[in-house]
Amino acid sequence: MHIVVCVKQVPNTTQVRINPETNTLIRDGVESIMNPFDENALEMALQLKEKHPGTKVTVVTMGPPQAVDILKEAVGRGADAVVLLSDRAFAGSDTWATSYALSTAIGKLEKPDLVLFGKQAIDGDTAQVGPGVAVWLGMPCITYARAIEIADGEATVERLYEDGYEKLAVSLPCALTVLKEANVPRMASLRGKMAAKKLVIEPMTAEMSGADPAKLGLNASPTRVVKIFSPPPKAGGVKWQGEEPEVMAQRLVDLLRERKLV
Amino acid sequence: MAELNYGLSELALEIRSMVREFAEARVKPVRAELDEKGIFPTEILRELGKMDLMGLYIPVEYGGTFEGDSMPNLIAVEELSRVCIGVSVSFAANGLGADPILIGASDEQKKKYLPPLASGEKWAAYALTEPNAGSDAGAIRTTAVKKGDKYILNGTKQWITNGGEADIYTVFAVTDKNRGARGVSAFIVEKGTPGFRFGKKEDKMGIRASATRELIFEDCEVPAENLIGREGTGFIWAMKTFDVSRPGIAAQGVGLAQGALDEAVAYAKVREQFGRPIIANQGLSWLLADMATKVESARALTYAVVQSIDRGVKDYSKFSAMCKVYASDVAMQVTTDAVQVLGGYGFMREYPVEKMMRDAKILQIYEGTNQIQRDIIGLALNKEYAAAAKK
Ligand SMILES: Cc1cc2nc3c(=O)[nH]c(=O)nc-3n(C[C@H](O)[C@H](O)[C@H](O)COP(=O)(O)OP(=O)(O)OC[C@H]3O[C@@H](n4cnc5c(N)ncnc54)[C@H](O)[C@@H]3O)c2cc1C
Numbered sequence: 001m002h003i004v005v006c007v008k009q010v011p012n013t014t015q016v017r018i019n020p021e022t023n024t025l026i027r028d029g030v031e032s033i034m035n036p037f038d039e040n041a042l043e044m045a046l047q048l049k050e051k052h053p054g055t056k057v058t059v060v061t062m063g064p065p066q067a068v069d070i071l072k073e074a075v076g077r078g079a080d081a082v083v084l085l086s087d088r089a090f091a092g093s094d095t096w097a098t099s100y101a102l103s104t105a106i107g108k109l110e111k112p113d114l115v116l117f118g119k120q121a122i123d124g125d126t127a128q129v130g131p132g133v134a135v136w137l138g139m140p141c142i143t144y145a146r147a148i149e150i151a152d153g154e155a156t157v158e159r160l161y162e163d164g165y166e167k168l169a170v171s172l173p174c175a176l177t178v179l180k181e182a183n184v185p186r187m188a189s190l191r192g193k194m195a196a197k198k199l200v201i202e203p204m205t206a207e208m209s210g211a212d213p214a215k216l217g218l219n220a221s222p223t224r225v226v227k228i229f230s231p232p233p234k235a236g237g238v239k240w241q242g243e244e245p246e247v248m249a250q251r252l253v254d255l256l257r258e259r260k261l262v
Numbered sequence: 263m264a265e266l267n268y269g270l271s272e273l274a275l276e277i278r279s280m281v282r283e284f285a286e287a288r289v290k291p292v293r294a295e296l297d298e299k300g301i302f303p304t305e306i307l308r309e310l311g312k313m314d315l316m317g318l319y320i321p322v323e324y325g326g327t328f329e330g331d332s333m334p335n336l337i338a339v340e341e342l343s344r345v346c347i348g349v350s351v352s353f354a355a356n357g358l359g360a361d362p363i364l365i366g367a368s369d370e371q372k373k374k375y376l377p378p379l380a381s382g383e384k385w386a387a388y389a390l391t392e393p394n395a396g397s398d399a400g401a402i403r404t405t406a407v408k409k410g411d412k413y414i415l416n417g418t419k420q421w422i423t424n425g426g427e428a429d430i431y432t433v434f435a436v437t438d439k440n441r442g443a444r445g446v447s448a449f450i451v452e453k454g455t456p457g458f459r460f461g462k463k464e465d466k467m468g469i470r471a472s473a474t475r476e477l478i479f480e481d482c483e484v485p486a487e488n489l490i491g492r493e494g495t496g497f498i499w500a501m502k503t504f505d506v507s508r509p510g511i512a513a514q515g516v517g518l519a520q521g522a523l524d525e526a527v528a529y530a531k532v533r534e535q536f537g538r539p540i541i542a543n544q545g546l547s548w549l550l551a552d553m554a555t556k557v558e559s560a561r562a563l564t565y566a567v568v569q570s571i572d573r574g575v576k577d578y579s580k581f582s583a584m585c586k587v588y589a590s591d592v593a594m595q596v597t598t599d600a601v602q603v604l605g606g607y608g609f610m611r612e613y614p615v616e617k618m619m620r621d622a623k624i625l626q627i628y629e630g631t632n633q634i635q636r637d638i639i640g641l642a643l644n645k646e647y648a649a650a651a652k653k
């Protein structure tokens with residue numbers, strides 16, 4: 001099996017500050033790390049590799065040259081191969097252009113059976129790149145995955161909701177976006193770290209990826225950021241418990257009537 | 263933080279940062295629960311194995327990463343101990359169990375038993391102590407009688423760290439009753455060998471995450487090829503093991519004392535009485551100064567002993583005993599003082615120094631009590647000065 005994991009380098013803060021004038025992220029002075037959800041995606045791949053001997057895990061990132069740091073971290077944990085997609089032509093890409101660029105890079109690799117993404121990046125937060133790449137690659141995509149099992153060319157995936165989960169069967173190849181709940185990411189091993197230190201990573205340029213230059217970078221990005229703001233927190237809701245079911249059901253019906261919902 | 267330059271290798275520094283991060287992330291959040299409920303740190307050891315950290319003391323040709331530098335393993339023990347010595351002893355007891363194999367076993371035995379220990383797939387334990395043979399280890403009564411191509415073991419071992427959890431046990435037994443310590447032999451006994459079972463698991467004052475258990479041998483048949491070295495060499499392997507393993511106990515002391523110092527200073531900076539942080543009182547800051555000085559002295563001595571062993575110093579029993587006795591006494595003093603610095607809060611289970619003080623006590627007892635260490639040092643002095651007088 002060949003598993004591709006897409007990882008993004010992000011600033012180390014869950015509280016990304018936004019410059020209110022330019023509507024862009026303030027990245028200065030913040031340490032860069034692997035996007036936390038991508039760690040879960042990588043861990044899922046590495047666990048599958050342990051369960052299915054012969055599996056190869058390739059980690060792909062698009063970013064500036066210093067993004068090699070997260071690729072080395074991935075090798076330290078057990079990734080077999082890495083791709084750094086890096087070129088000025090990619091600069092300013094939005095989710096559409098990023099998805100396209102990543103899909104061309106993946107297209108240059110041995111055909112994957114599984115392409116994994118984090119649920120979302122903690123800086124951009126759109127959660128669009130995973131599904132976007134899946135569309136470019138023509139693969140089904142399951143978002144919010146917390147567990148996967150693979151047998152006979154088919155994957156069984158648990159997709160988590162706030163109030164439960166779905167168990168879905170999907171044929172391979174497919175794409176998943178992975179949740180924190182999926183696993184606890186491992187730490188790099190000593191031998192992995194040693195291998196990572198010796199690694200020389202030649203970036204894959206736009207030309208090497210074979211991407212259409214007209215679909216890359218700021219100019220090809222349809223997104224225009226008009227305004228960035230924090231949404232109001234979701235209200236807590238009400239919970240009734242401990243009473244007779246009939247009493248609670250009646251209360252629910254009353255409330256729905258009161259709000260003119262039934 | 264300012265630190266001394268001990269000339270550590272790149273590997274040792276790498277191990278220090280890896281294990282420090284690991285201990286903070288994986289051990290610290292669970293240490294109070296492991297302690298309270300006496301839970302063995304299975305997951306933690308498994309993960310250390312996956313990170314290639316269980317074979318730091320095992321030579322490369324047997325699957326480990328050891329190439330002559332003993333500091334990485336020592337520092338791994340120190341860093342785990344900074345957070346929990348219940349966990350660090352469970353880690354280090356593998357080395358204690360493996361040492362007689364490393365020191366005395368044949369190449370064939372090493373090839374069979376060391377690689378799975380290096381990968382962390384299997385764990386080891388060292389079984390010398392018996393109910394009637396503690397400090398006087400030469401008085402053990404477990405017997406091994408040769409019968410064909412087997413030895414038949416009978417007897418009981420007591421307080422064996424990793425007992426029940428380990429897969430590979432180095433067991434010391436008497437093969438010749440008439441020769442005292444020279445009649446002791448060492449055997450490799452695998453878990454699951456018929457006639458080998460586990461008895462009582464101890465409920466302890468400290469290091470409660472570690473497993474301390476009885477081993478019972480009843481007509482236990484061990485293949486003759488599992489004898490380490492020749493018959494009658496067991497006591498030599500047992501004592502040589504202690505010479506190399508005692509600095510590991512010292513490293514536990516250094517790490518534990520450092521952990522307690524960290525807690526004490528951090529607390530003294532934020533706790534306010536009489537309108538100022540308590541660290542602003544000279545009476546308290548001098549206590550902290552003495553604690554810090556002891557921790558660094560213990561570290562310097564311990565590192566110097568291990569680095570000297572690596573550099574080929576031959577006669578080091580005395581020095582191994584010195585670092586063990588000194589660092590464990592320092593750990594007891596510093597953890598006790600740390601409780602004092604935290605006052606009533608230090609006495610409460612909610613704060614980690616209470617556990618640290620309970621844990622420290624064992625370091626003065628196991629792998630030879632501190633009285634026995636002082637005996638070793640005293641005997642060596644007597645001998646060395648007698649030799650010097652003759653010249
Ligand atoms: C509203 C908005 C504001 C933006 N602001 C800025 C800005 O201030 N500065 C700036 O430089 N860019 C900005 N961008 C661009 C944005 O950083 C990229 O589009 C980004 O690569 C993908 O968006 P995301 O961070 O939301 O990722 P998501 O879609 O949330 O990421 C989901 C998953 O896709 C994968 N993935 C995402 N990006 C990559 C990648 N580069 N390489 C490999 N895998 C990846 C990861 O697995 C990740 O977990 C902005 C985009 C938008 C839509």
Ligand SMILES: Cc1cc2nc3c(=O)[nH]c(=O)nc-3n(C[C@H](O)[C@H](O)[C@H](O)COP(=O)(O)OP(=O)(O)OC[C@H]3O[C@@H](n4cnc5c(N)ncnc54)[C@H](O)[C@@H]3O)c2cc1C
Binds near residue numbers: 390422466
């Ligand atoms: C938690 C724990 C884990 C252990 N793990 C292991 C293990 O993995 N493997 C193993 O083989 N053993 C293990 N032991 C045993 C340990 O090494 C012994 O407890 C230790 O050697 C002391 O023996 P003892 O307890 O019988 O004390 P004793 O020998 O009975 O000593 C009692 C007291 O008398 C003092 N004393 C004895 N002789 C002298 C002397 N000649 N001069 C001055 N004072 C003396 C001692 O210092 C001590 O203070 C463990 C013990 C504990 C508590």
